[in-house]
Amino acid sequence: MNQPARKTVRCPTCGKRGDWLALDSAPFCSARCRLLDLGKWFNEEHRLAAPLTPDLFEDYENLPPGRDPDRPEED
DSSP states (O other), X not given: OOOOOOOOEEOTTTOOEEOGGGSTXXXXXXXXXXXXXXXXXXXXXXXXXXXXXXXXXXXXXXXXXXXOTTXXXXX
């Protein structure tokens, strides 16, 4: 029986590619990269561009499960 192909992703901190989604530190490749990213949030190197408001989520209410309004499916 064929097993589905494993999806490789890029670690947001170091850029290495691998099957990080199977790890506890996902989407990071290691706990170290996860902690480095957290430190950047604490030091305000990462931040949200604008406050989140309820109107930003209006399109999500009527979606079927698994759909993302920011990524429309191609026909």
